[in-house]
Amino acid sequence: xxxxxxxxxxxxxxxxxxxxxxxxxxAAVAIVxxxxxxxxxxxxxxxxxxxxxxxxxxxxxxEVGTRSSFEKxxxxxxxxxxxxxxxxxxxxxxxxxxxxxxxxxxxxxxxPHKHELLIHGLVEKPLVFKISDLKRFPSVSRxxxxxxxxxxxxxxxxxxxxxxxxxxxxxxxxxVKLSTLFREVGVKPNASWFLAEGGDAAVMxxxxxxxxxxxxxxxxxxxxGEALRPEQGxxxxxxxxxxxxxxxxxxLRRLELSDAPFMTREETSKYTExxxxxxxxFSFDIDARSIITYPxxxxxxxxGWVEIRGLAWSGRxxxxxxxxxxxxxxxxxxxxxxxxxxxxxxxxxxxxxxxKGDATEIMSRVTDETGxxxxxxxxxIAARGADGGYHFNPIASWQIKPDGSVLHKPEK
Amino acid sequence: xxHTLSRVLLTVVLLPLLIPTLGVFRADTPTQLSPQxxxxxxxxxxxSFGLGRAATPDEIKKLDIDVRPDGKGxxxxxxxxxxxxxxxxxxxxxxxxxxxxxxxxxxxxTSVPAAGKRSERTIGNYWPYATTIFDYVRRAMPFNAxxxxxxxxxxxxxxxxxxxxxxxxxxxxxDATSLPKVVMPAQKSFIPDDRxxxxxxx
Numbered sequence: 001x002x003x004x005x006x007x008x009x010x011x012x013x014x015x016x017x018x019x020x021x022x023x024x025x026x027a028a029v030a031i032v033x034x035x036x037x038x039x040x041x042x043x044x045x046x047x048x049x050x051x052x053x054x055x056x057x058x059x060x061x062x063e064v065g066t067r068s069s070f071e072k073x074x075x076x077x078x079x080x081x082x083x084x085x086x087x088x089x090x091x092x093x094x095x096x097x098x099x100x101x102x103x104x105x106x107x108x109x110x111x112p113h114k115h116e117l118l119i120h121g122l123v124e125k126p127l128v129f130k131i132s133d134l135k136r137f138p139s140v141s142r143x144x145x146x147x148x149x150x151x152x153x154x155x156x157x158x159x160x161x162x163x164x165x166x167x168x169x170x171x172x173x174x175x176v177k178l179s180t181l182f183r184e185v186g187v188k189p190n191a192s193w194f195l196a197e198g199g200d201a202a203v204m205x206x207x208x209x210x211x212x213x214x215x216x217x218x219x220x221x222x223x224x225g226e227a228l229r230p231e232q233g234x235x236x237x238x239x240x241x242x243x244x245x246x247x248x249x250x251x252l253r254r255l256e257l258s259d260a261p262f263m264t265r266e267e268t269s270k271y272t273e274x275x276x277x278x279x280x281x282f283s284f285d286i287d288a289r290s291i292i293t294y295p296x297x298x299x300x301x302x303x304g305w306v307e308i309r310g311l312a313w314s315g316r317x318x319x320x321x322x323x324x325x326x327x328x329x330x331x332x333x334x335x336x337x338x339x340x341x342x343x344x345x346x347x348x349x350x351x352x353x354x355x356k357g358d359a360t361e362i363m364s365r366v367t368d369e370t371g372x373x374x375x376x377x378x379x380x381i382a383a384r385g386a387d388g389g390y391h392f393n394p395i396a397s398w399q400i401k402p403d404g405s406v407l408h409k410p411e412k
Numbered sequence: 413x414x415h416t417l418s419r420v421l422l423t424v425v426l427l428p429l430l431i432p433t434l435g436v437f438r439a440d441t442p443t444q445l446s447p448q449x450x451x452x453x454x455x456x457x458x459x460s461f462g463l464g465r466a467a468t469p470d471e472i473k474k475l476d477i478d479v480r481p482d483g484k485g486x487x488x489x490x491x492x493x494x495x496x497x498x499x500x501x502x503x504x505x506x507x508x509x510x511x512x513x514x515x516x517x518x519x520x521x522t523s524v525p526a527a528g529k530r531s532e533r534t535i536g537n538y539w540p541y542a543t544t545i546f547d548y549v550r551r552a553m554p555f556n557a558x559x560x561x562x563x564x565x566x567x568x569x570x571x572x573x574x575x576x577x578x579x580x581x582x583x584x585x586x587d588a589t590s591l592p593k594v595v596m597p598a599q600k601s602f603i604p605d606d607r608x609x610x611x612x613x614x
Contacts, residue, residue: 126466262479
């Protein structure tokens with residue numbers, strides 16, 4: 001496919017052709033027109049910025065927008081996951097391309113017209129749905145967080161919010177309620193669980209109690225106003241609000257209704273946690289959690305007014321309050337919560353603090369509508385034993401140094 | 413005039429009160445609804461939307477590869493540890509170590525931990541059901557060629573992994589009848605989640 005530059009020179013004579021054609025180092029400022037005559041915007045780099053943008057006609061309208069190349073927000077990938085840059089976010093929605101990733105055998109390439117969802121087992125009518133069928137059912141949209149239950153890191157001072165708990169993100173999910181599909185296939189009275197299976201190379205499977213399917217499960221085909229991203233399960237995924245991320249099986253290809261759980265590897269060997277010598281299984285709900293995302297490592301603060309900012313959420317319902325301590329947990333003050341405060345959703349909190357230059361520690365703790373208060377690391381260890389594992393949601397503290405630098409305080 | 417008023421009263425005042433108590437919302441009810449007093453969203457659903465197509469027994473059989481602890485889903489065939497050992501050496505040791513211990517992608521076989529270290533979680537000390545080995549290895553392993561093993565190979569590998577973990581004898585034949593009967597040492601440790609929100613930290 002041959003790209004053709006729009007004859008921008010006529011309207012913007014100050015744009016040199018060299019700049020428009022520049023390679024990676026001087027990436028083109030403008031719009032290129034593809035052979036099909038479609039306008040594609042390209043990122044503007046620092047060297048492309050004119051001295052006075054009011055004297056140069058800007059980029060023409062394009063088909064797809066681009067993030068400003070002055071904004072370097074990136075996920076942090078490992079071999080098995082990629083963490084959301086929580087410290088770089090504003091508001092409550094995670095941009096879709098910055099939603100965390102966790103998969104067990106990579107992101108599959110799936111053509112939507114070839115993908116089908118089979119529902120069978122203890123049903124009256126086993127049915128197969130194409131994506132286009134799913135889109136014709138009554139639809140629903142819901143803003144909710146999705147968090148991996150293995151979302152916890154500590155152990156050194158140089159950790160960012162992204163590294164401590166970047167395996168949580170929030171989107172508006174759109175799809176068909178699973179209850180609608182349950183009605184369509186006719187669930188038999190003895191069905192008590194269902195298996196959700198993905199079409200990736202892990203052929204990921206989880207057993208889900210049928211009640212969750214009737215309550216609020218969504219068969220989601222869209223995220224933040226567009227089709228799901230491949231990393232989030234394109235073309236269709238299960239979405240279980242408030243539950244550990246692994247249960248929201250991506251690239252969903254099959255649901256089997258059953259009278260017992262299947263005891264898959266992901267609900268026995270993994271996603272279970274040692275608790276006082278026992279192994280806790282089917283721990284679905286995400287306990288309430290919060291974290292200050294500003295100020296955090298590696299930021300610096302200045303003396304004066306600092307708006308402490310962060311996110312709080314609960315898998316069991318709404319956030320009721322967030323408290324902030326600016327004196328290492330001696331006293332706590334109520335933070336302001338940004339509306340809307342949604343069920344099973346990230347909520348932004350803010351607390352205005354005057355920093356006079358003293359060394360201290362700051363931290364936040366959330367209370368949800370069940371009365372659960374986010375625990376300290378020590379409280380969690382006391383309740384569960386020292387084996388660690390999934391569903392670790394302790395209060396995270398930041399050390400403020402007299403020079404304004406901020407460091408994580410590793411848990412002990 | 414009074415007649416109209418009473419109709420208005422009926423629809424505006426009474427209808428919203430009535431609706432929640434009506435089991436079924438009828439499509440011919442006067443449409444004085446606001447987004448706040450809509451009946452539950454399924455009340456006006458038809459019995460069926462008529463979407464999707466009937467699944468054939470053959471296509472269900474092809475996709476239905478899961479195996480339950482009671483043995484439901486296990487195919488015909490059988491396996492034995494000695495044969496599983498040679499398949500394991502050919503296809504699994506690069507990632508899971510010789511004898512299933514110490515590979516880059518995790519041990520599958522329980523071994524004595526190094527001094528001062530906790531023992532690794534393996535099939536032998538952590539997996540509650542033997543059927544999960546068959547289900548998981550068939551669907552996802554080997555990692556670099558998922559879904560490439562025959563049922564027979566998976567039975568052999570399952571027998572090998574159970575024997576290497578000292579759960580069955582070298583001569584035990586593993587098949588659809590014997591596998592669900594294997595009792596795993598870790599099974600007694602598993603308890604369902606008992607967290608339920610509220611003030612208690614669990």
